Amino acid sequence: MGGASLTVALAGNPNSGKTTIFNNITGSRQHVGNYAGVTVERREGSCRYQGKNLMVVDLPGTYSLTAYSLDEVVARNFIVDEKPDIIVNILDAANLERNLYLAVQLLELERPVVLALNMADMAEKAGIQINDKLLGEKLGCPVVRTVGSKKQGMEDLLQTAVAQGEAQDKKTFNINYGEQIETAISELVSALSSVQSLKYPKRWLAVKLLENDKEVLNAFSDNTECQSLVAHVEGLRRNLAGVLGEEPELAIASIRYGFVADVYGEAVNAGLGSESTSDKIDSILTNRLLGLPIFFGLMWLLFNMVFTVGAYPQGWLEEGVTLLGEWVGQHMAEGDLRSLVVDGIIGGVGGVIVFLPNILLLFLGISILEDSGYMARAAFVMDRIMRTVGLHGKSFIPLLIGFGCSVPAIMGARTLENRNDRMVTILVSPLMSCSARLPVYTLLIAAFFSAESAGSVLFSIYVLGIALAILMAFVFRKTLFPGAAEPFVMELPPYHMPTARGIMMHMWERSMLYLRKAGTIILAVSILVWFLTNYPAEVEYSKDFGQLTAQVETTFDENVKNSILAPLSLEKLEDNEILASMVASIQAVEEEYNTASEEAGEDTAMLAALDTEKEVKLQEIEASNPELYTFAQQYIGFETAKEDEIGALEQDQASEKLAGSYAGQFGHFIEPAIRPLGFDWKIGVGLFAGFTAKEVLVSTIGTIYSIGDADETSSDLKSALLADPHFTPLVAYALMAFVLIYSPCLAAIAVIKRETNSWKWAAFSTVYTTTLAWVVAFAIYQIGTFLGY
């Protein structure tokens, strides 16, 4: 692209409609990343206007530009370090006084600013009259009106921004801070005039130093040219505090607000404030009696939308992936490559996209809650409860979602602005027992516990997860993320009707982030785990499976020959057409019966009816030729026996292959470490495979116990577990606890990496949960053994 290019920074308060304007300007040409070294999200987009390329950066929404909040530091550093050609400050016109406070601080940075009075329609409706011209004159910058939700004023905004950006007239903007403070400022400015290595405007630095700004002070202590100044500043601050009767930073903020109040008073006629519609809605939604029930009702809806509604598209996706796998399987020659494509790649892709419906629906819900203004109320209502464990009111939503799936839960934690709150929530949310762990519990409970105690056992596992989450949140708060809780001082914005476009953009953006960042990791590790469970390809088998299979075939051929073909004087079965078709008919009846009875499940009346139907059909066939029917049944008996034996051999081989694979070797290797928990190497292999997704543990254990295609309802697997003397109810319970707690699944780890922007935290979450799982399972097994269970 040719033409000049300009950088535009969008700044503004939270809830000023900044993101809507950003979406209007850039459309789909946006990109979400992180600011270097921090977890603050950086949104960038581009657009062409009048032959120029505009690079638009959506700065974090902030109320101020202090050093107390990471968002605020990021915003002001961007303005100073990257020197955007123009800063567009989006202001909520209906709430102008507080919004102007940030505008004034932006102006103090001495970069060109354009003010956009957004939601101008709402302000008008509320009877607020703003004199744009006077406002612009007072502040020395252009003012435009916009209505982001209706895309009004965008042309005007861009034109003004481009003109201002090209003119680059940096007017100095000064607030008079009063005699005492101004004297101190002048003193510092002249002290700074000899320093060359400064990127910030000197007056701004002087004010920040007097405000005791930690960022600036730290930068000064590191800079040899400025170290001497730090003591000077301390003296000035002490003096001022004495004269002013309060901390200089509070005095400065008050004077700034005083300046804003003067400008506001002159340029704005606020009209008479009356009870707004928003206040009326609020009196119901955060009502003392109704507030909590409404909140829990909405959470129930959200949870059901994400998981119950999401289960349908999830099922279709799973089916599609299975069909694709089968189709590819049929069209490729058997071998390692096919196994890689079908089990490794297609399986891995399936593991990635299967979460997509949940993520889309969760962010649909979250966008509606956030854009409507309810999210702030949810935090308001829940704060008292969540605070007792050191979390924020908004942490409740990700933790609740964790019961469905940790992946969207961790992504949902981004509604928390404060890093400490977000990190603690991310780290503990995998302890909420997700639905993928349920098949493991179902299998073990059905095998080892009575039907009466099943519910209590399952419930106790969920409670264990919640208790540990509370405990760990408390511990992390005290150790890893100490310090005062984030102030809960925040705006409760007026309720809004969310726009479809805003919601769509939000859902799209989250899903793409998930697919691009987390998806690639999940896919890569899935392939790695496929490799570890399938290689080395040649393991030493205890028996020669090829020969044994051949032997079974031979026995079958001999049986058929001696008992059927010889008495009937046939060369092969097909030589007698009646017999051959009879065999086919009986097989058809059996197959039909098997399919139907599987569908009938445990419906005994239905099963009885099916039995009768089958008998009738078989009798019909028998009646057509009783003599041949005996032979036909005999043939089918031989064939079934052959298939059973070969199936058993294949399962034994698969079991030995897995035992000999790298994963199997790993299971043996870690056996000493997990023996104190009552686990043997077979469980070790299952736990290793369960790392990709916890439900995989069931099918892996199935393979090890030589049961093909096991799922949690498989009665073969249940009896195999019961038959294993190693497995007792106590071991089963310790295993359930271990599965609940140990390492988040691969997809969750990938999302933790993406959301914390750090491999360190992803690794930490794996290590701490696995350690905790070991300790808890150890305690359960050892205490249980001691008590004689």
Added chain:
Amino acid sequence: MSKTLSQLLPGEFGIVKKVNGGGAVTRRIVDMGVIAGTRIEVKKYAPLGDPIEVKLKGFNMSLRKSEADLIEVEPA
């Protein structure tokens, strides 16, 4: 007679006299426009009695009681 903001009941007004304390919380309160002379109304308490919702300068804000304790007001 001055009170703290946390002592006002829903529906009561106060004029801010001073914000006490120091550090991040105090600074955030001041940055939201709670400065001497500001008229502030307590709208309601959350269902569990904390935090509280106040109205000032035409917008609604929530803050915890421990934070409202820092704000000295003259009941109006």
